[in-house]
Amino acid sequence: MRMRHGRRRTKAGRRQTTLRMTSMMDILTVLLLFLLKSFVVEGEVITPVPGVDLPESTSDGRPADSVVVAVFDDTIMLDGQAVGTIADALAGADPVIAPLAVRLDETRARGAEISRRRGDEDAFRGRVSIQGDRAIPFALLERVMFTCSHSGYADISLAVIGVS
Amino acid sequence: MRHTRRRSLRELIAEDLDTMPLMNLFVALIPMLLISAVFLNVTVIDMDGPAADAPDAAADAGPGLEIAVTGEAYTVRGRGLPPVRIARAGEEPQKLLAAALAEAAGRHPGNHEVTVVSLPDTRYDEIIAVMDIARGAGLPGVALRGAR
Numbered sequence: 001m002r003m004r005h006g007r008r009r010t011k012a013g014r015r016q017t018t019l020r021m022t023s024m025m026d027i028l029t030v031l032l033l034f035l036l037k038s039f040v041v042e043g044e045v046i047t048p049v050p051g052v053d054l055p056e057s058t059s060d061g062r063p064a065d066s067v068v069v070a071v072f073d074d075t076i077m078l079d080g081q082a083v084g085t086i087a088d089a090l091a092g093a094d095p096v097i098a099p100l101a102v103r104l105d106e107t108r109a110r111g112a113e114i115s116r117r118r119g120d121e122d123a124f125r126g127r128v129s130i131q132g133d134r135a136i137p138f139a140l141l142e143r144v145m146f147t148c149s150h151s152g153y154a155d156i157s158l159a160v161i162g163v164s
Numbered sequence: 165m166r167h168t169r170r171r172s173l174r175e176l177i178a179e180d181l182d183t184m185p186l187m188n189l190f191v192a193l194i195p196m197l198l199i200s201a202v203f204l205n206v207t208v209i210d211m212d213g214p215a216a217d218a219p220d221a222a223a224d225a226g227p228g229l230e231i232a233v234t235g236e237a238y239t240v241r242g243r244g245l246p247p248v249r250i251a252r253a254g255e256e257p258q259k260l261l262a263a264a265l266a267e268a269a270g271r272h273p274g275n276h277e278v279t280v281v282s283l284p285d286t287r288y289d290e291i292i293a294v295m296d297i298a299r300g301a302g303l304p305g306v307a308l309r310g311a312r
Binding site: 024029031032036038039045046048054055056057058060061062063064129132133134135137138139141142155157159160161162 | 183186197203204205209211282284286287288292295300310
């Protein structure tokens with residue numbers, strides 16, 4: 001009796017079962033297509049600096065390759081490196097934010113040197129993208145824009161979150 | 165002969181596709197794409213401001229359309245235009261501002277410039293909102309200036 005039972009179990013165990021992969025493949029295919037679509041974008045892709053709460057706008061302007069100035073909380077950053085505080089930037093009557101101007105001049109000189117070595121001395125476009133937190137006051141934005149313009153970065157663009 | 169041929173065809177149909185190589189590819193690709201995917205649509209508003217040492221040539225040309233933004237009101241003014249004051253506490257001030265700007269733009273069809281005049285403590289997102297309204301009213305060239 002035990003023998004027969006065992007044989008049955010063995011027979012049942014030998015039945016081959018395969019995983020149904022179709023639904024999983026569907027999910028993965030849709031996910032893959034969605035992700036690939038999100039990469040099909042024109043021009044440069046800007047990643048918001050962590051901590052910056054960008055304002056929303058209906059603008060659909062495509063970002064270009066540029067230097068990034070981020071202004072948020074109490075920090076002013078140039079290309080991911082802190083260059084000063086907002087309190088210092090707003091202090092005094094001089095509209096030029098000195099530490100930012102120094103770093104922008106350095107960045108400009110470095111960019112010009114790279115362009116010269118490449119043999120394309122007109123490659124410097126003076127583009128800057130300002131990533132300002134939605135809560136910053138106009139007085140600060142004005143000083144940042146003035147400083148950028150003062151250092152030769154006159155092609156200013158304001159980064160925003162695009163909404164339709 | 166016929167019997168053998170029929171059996172092999174049935175076996176061929178019953179056989180599953182080997183999806184494991186495709187699965188391996190997906191399992192490698194999807195995490196890589198997920199890590200580098202950009203879910204926020206970051207766009208830019210071009211200012212194209214003049215260099216600091218450039219002469220202010222455009223200031224005297226055109227209707228000199230301005231939107232003054234204060235805590236209480238938007239004021240639209242320009243050369244030859246009666247100032248329009250829109251209280252921000254009223255009903256739908258953005259719509260009224262859009263209408264006032266569209267009217268001002270209609271009077272000067274060749275002009276696409278407007279200056280947003282802000283107070284030192286005007287918030288950045290308020291300025292961006294006014295710029296959006298101006299763009300929607302047919303004035304895409306927006307400059308910024310502080311109230312004197």
